[in-house]
Structures are given as C-alpha cells and as structure tokens.
Amino acid sequence: MKNILEELYYGRVHPIGETMPRSKEYMETRHKGYAKEKEFKEKLEKVDPNLRKEYDELNDLENDADCFEYSQTFMVGFRLGARIVTAVFTGK
Numbered sequence: 335m336k337n338i339l340e341e342l343y344y345g346r347v348h349p350i351g352e353t354m355p356r357s358k359e360y361m362e363t364r365h366k367g368y369a370k371e372k373e374f375k376e377k378l379e380k381v382d383p384n385l386r387k388e389y390d391e392l393n394d395l396e397n398d399a400d401c402f403e404y405s406q407t408f409m410v411g412f413r414l415g416a417r418i419v420t421a422v423f424t425g426k
C-alpha cells in the first residue's frame with residue numbers, strides 16, 4: 335500500500351467513489367428506480383411538458399441537497415475516525 339499522504343497529495347484518494355454499494359440487490363433496485371423514473375418522465379412529458387421541466391428542476395435541487403448531505407456525512411465520519419485513532423494512541 336502506498337503512503338496515504340502521497341496518494342492524497344497527488345489527488346488519487348477518492349472516497350466518494352468508494353461509497354456506492356455494489357451488491358446485486360442494490361444494482362437491481364437502482365436499475366428499477368431509473369427505469370420507473372424514465373417511464374414517469376415520459377408520461378409527464380405527454381401530459382404537460384412544463385410539468386416535466388418543473389420535475390427536472392425539482393430533481394436537480396434534490397440532487398444538490400444530497401451532495402451537501404454526503405459531504406457532511408463524510409466530514410462527520412472522518413472526524414469520528416480521527417477521534418478513534420487519537421483515543422487508540424492516547425488511551426483517552
């Protein structure tokens with residue numbers, strides 16, 4: 335294993351890419367969700383293109399909010415890990 339600090343410096347540490355579940359069940363569920371969303375968007379487009387546009391805008395806002403949550407979750411987890419390591423080395 336290479337030095338983690340060197341990997342971090344050269345931009346080769348990408349924890350966000352390692353958080354995606356890779357189980358068969360997850361992949362099947364995710365695929366079904368994408369298919370249902372596509373189907374829903376097509377129906378919405380036929381009913382009212384403006385509703386489709388509103389839905390897409392709402393979906394974009396939700397995705398942006400998710401990014402904030404994921405970054406906060408990462409930071410909380412990182413701090414917890416640092417506290418655990420500190421406790422291991424200091425006995426506190």
